[in-house]
Amino acid sequence: MNGSFPVNGFIEVTAMLMMSAGLVLAMVRLVRGPSLPDRVVALDLITMLGLGMLAVYSMSTERTAYLDVGIVLTLVTFIATISFAYFIEKGTGRGGGN
Amino acid sequence: MIGLLWILLLALAWTAVNGEFTGSQLAVGLVLGTLMTLFVRAPGNDYLRKALVLFGFIGFFLWELVVANLRMARDVLSPRPRFAPGVIAVPLDLKSEGQITAFANLLTLTPGTLSLDISRDLKVLYIHDMYAADAEASREAVKSGFERRIRRLLE
Amino acid sequence: MQAAVTGTLVLVGAGLMLIAAIGVVRMPDLFTRMQATTKAATLGAGLVMLGTAVHFATFSVTTRAVAAVAFVLLTAPIAAHLLGRAAYFLGVPLWEGSVRDELRDRYDWETHILASEVRPESPLAPEHPPLQTPKP
Structure with missing residues (x-):
């Protein structure tokens, strides 16, 4: 466990850079839309990236508590996406529920 | 289904006997359990x-x-x-x-x-x-x- | 050895998530964007979590990582289904390069009930212009 992951090493920095770039791109989609579901998809992706970044950070700091944060993050976002979908469909005025 | 349960039980027994509960021990146990059930096939059982x-x-x-x-x-x-x-x-x-x-x-x-x-x-x-x-x-x-x-x- | 496995998993996972992000920006409509996130982002996050499991190699971390991966794999399709359905009712258009839409004629736009056969044209479905004739 000690030092088996190159702390501040190439892999960690590269992975973090890739995921940060992904975060920026997801933000672009979040701002541009054009529809509300597009923004929800972007938010979903941001959560996934957050989960990945927390996992990498937990490895470089050797603290497993960050993993729990990531799990809770995905749980909450799933509920959020479901509610978004529910209210988007309700908001179309007709029907709803299935 | 019963057969899968047996494989799982054998795998758990393997890890218990080894005294350390790790993923690799469990994997070895699963492989061994599958091999065991291969040899002791009861007639009329298609769990394999x-x-x-x-x-x-x-x-x-x-x-x-x-x-x-x-x-x-x-x-x-x-x-x-x-x-x-x-x-x-x-x-x-x-x-x-x-x-x-x-x-x-x-x-x-x-x-x-x-x-x-x-x-x-x-x-x-x-x-x-x-x-x-x-x-x-x-x-x-x-x-x-x-x-x-x-x-x-x-x- | 352990470090190599962890590094590979983390790098491939991060790369897949980056591809998903590029897809979310580049893809032409909502449904193709969802194709990108449900596949690449899901597997990417899963691989990074498996990387942590290999890295820490303890029982508690492994169970948590496996639980997280299972949860992501189970919830992503459900979220995609609900969001895609809601977006369809909202009138989010399909990309003009789409070649067919066999869903449009089968919704009851009043009750949102989906039939297994083609329904008569509904006056309530103006939000979705029919696609141009399918290309051969």
Whole structure:
């Protein structure tokens, strides 16, 4: 466990850079839309990236508590996406529920 | 099912005897348990076949997941879009709700397809396909892949 | 050895998530964007979590990582289904390069019930212009 992951090493920095770039791109989609579901998809992706970044950070700091944060993050976002979908469909005025 | 339970019990026993509960010990236990049940096959018990079908299914799923992502990467990174997406209707042979749920969820995770909705009478599944130019071919590919395997596994 | 496995898993996972993000920006419509996130982002996050499991190699971390991966794999398709359905009712258009839409004629736009056969044209479905004739 000690030092088996190159702390501040190439892999960690590269992975973090890739995921940060992904975060920026997801933000672009979040701002541009054009529809509300597009923004929800972007938010979903941001959560996934957050989960990945927390996992990498937990490895470089050797603290497993960050993993729990990531799990809770995905749980909450799933509920959020479901509610978004529910209210988007309700908001179309007709029907709803299935 | 009973047979799978036996394999799991044997694997747990293996880890308990070894005194350390780690993933690799459990994996070794699973392999040994499978081998054990291979040799002590009771007559009239086809759980071994079920276990093999299950392992084949998991392998197939992982392979499809890899293919899905390679294709996705190609679609995303190619300079001009080469896909022809569309929504197609897939008639279902699966009957129970559990099987259909498994089928729909697996489809979403595999190459080019995304389950959108299912008809109220559970007869037709509507999927979004990245390559819908030939609807009949898409339907055939979906049905002969996962649906056939799910039926073999769960019936 | 362990470090190599962890590094590979983390790098491939992060790369897949980056591809998903590029896809979310580059893909032409909502449904193709969802194709990108449900596949690449799901597997990417899963691989990074498996990387942590290999890295820490303890029982508690492994169970948590496996639980997280299972949860992501189970929830992503459900979220995609609900969101895709809601977006369809909202009138989010399919990309003009789409070749067919067999869903449009089968919804009851009043009750949102989906039939297995083609329904008569509904006056309530103006949000979705029918696609141009399918290309051969």
